[in-house]
Amino acid sequence: MREISLDRLRTLVTIADLRSFAAAARVLHLAAPTVSLHIQELEERIGAPLLSRKRGHVQPTTIGESLLEKARHLLADAGQALDDVRRQVQGLGGRVRLGASTGAIAHLLPQALEVLAQQHPAIDVQVSVLTSQNTLTRLAEGSLDVGLVALPQPTMAGLVIKPWRRDPVMAFMPAHWECPARVTPRWLTSKPLILNDSTTRLSQLTAEWFAAGGHHPVPRIQLNYNDAIKSLVSAGYGAALLPHEATTPSPDPRIVMRALRPALWRRLGVAHRAGCVESSTQHVLDVLWDLRLI
Structure with missing residues (x-):
């Protein structure tokens, strides 16, 4: 079964808001036949008329009103999802998964989290209490982004482990x-x-x-x-x-x-995956690195 395209729903919402196919085409930067085709495809997919046109006046049908309500929520959710991802790419928000032992969590990590909350309040750090070995394993698997581990550790392909504190x-x-x-x-x-x-x-x-x-x-x-x-x-x-x-x-x-x-x-290191580091993860690494001499 074919899924309903968000573009088609956006066309429906725009027509309903402007009460005009021609005005919707101008706002959406689409050709008039394309706008009509979008509505035709939606109506074929739903199996019922969505808009009524009388003397140039466009009005949603009862079925159309029902779909419009849901379409507005779907478009708002999609827009919010894209905005959240853009903010994460820009380092303005996002989630960072961090693994550490109870020793590091007791005093060192709270200091870093306090600074991070002041500088980047939209970054959500999710902490897992793990042994150093489990932290490195999960970093390699991709289920963690940052790890605080005891040193020394053997070299692991794909991971960067830097001395942090002594x-x-x-x-x-x-x-x-x-x-x-x-x-x-x-x-x-x-x-x-x-x-x-x-x-x-x-x-x-x-x-x-x-x-x-x-x-x-x-x-x-x-x-x-x-x-x-x-x-x-x-x-x-x-x-x-x-x-x-x-x-x-x-x-x-x-x-x-x-x-x-x-x-x-007692020597500790900071570990993360090699290669490109997401901006939100880099912010966490920067805050941790500032604690190395305290």
């Missing part, structure tokens, strides 16, 4: 503990520990940090939400190793932070 990993401990100025693997191994889930890159980093000193501690609990880990630390349940961004609010007074010896760093 933040120190600190020891977070209950304030009532007697803590050294710098925390070593040997000292921390003797304490109850709250560590990141073994599937995370941070867990691998901290395991390597302990192993370099010849230690392999078993944590009391493993989680993947840094704020939940800090809550347990503040309750005195144990110590944790977590990255600390310079702009992060001061921790709970029940928590003390200490630098590690040897130092440990």
Whole structure:
């Protein structure tokens, strides 16, 4: 079954508004026979007259009025859809799909989203909480546009992965503990520990940090939400190793932070697909890039 063309519906609406075939032809920049053909095709498709013409006066029939109401909605929706796409092409709006871990979402990403909302309020960023591996997989598949991932990562065809931030990993401990100025693997191994889930890159980093000193501690609990880990630390349940961004609010007074010896760093990268980047995605990348030194 043939679909009804929007051009034919536009011709019908214009004739009904102007009450004239000739006036509609001039407005639409069409030849008079073309305008008549459009209405003829619509009437053949509907199977009923849509316009009545008496003494030069054009009037919609009852069936015509019913189709006109729907045609106006369809034309308005089509116009809005085209306008939305044009705005996205121009970078004035659109949707950007972003994947990140809970660590990046806690403090870094909200800062970027706040700036983006001020500079480009019509860009809708949809965030998925994912591991770095899942983020890269979905970027390659095309179901994400931007990813915040732990580094290092292997090179992946079709993806660009750029170093973004390097933040120190600190020891977070209950304030009532007697803590050294710098925390070593040997000292921390003797304490109850709250560590990141073994599937995370941070867990691998901290395991390597302990192993370099010849230690392999078993944590009391493993989680993947840094704020939940800090809550347990503040309750005195144990110590944790977590990255600390310079702009992060001061921790709970029940928590003390200490630098590690040897130092440990959490490195993050920004990933996106290679090739042409849509304007809305580029705006998100630009805002994220401005956070690299904060």
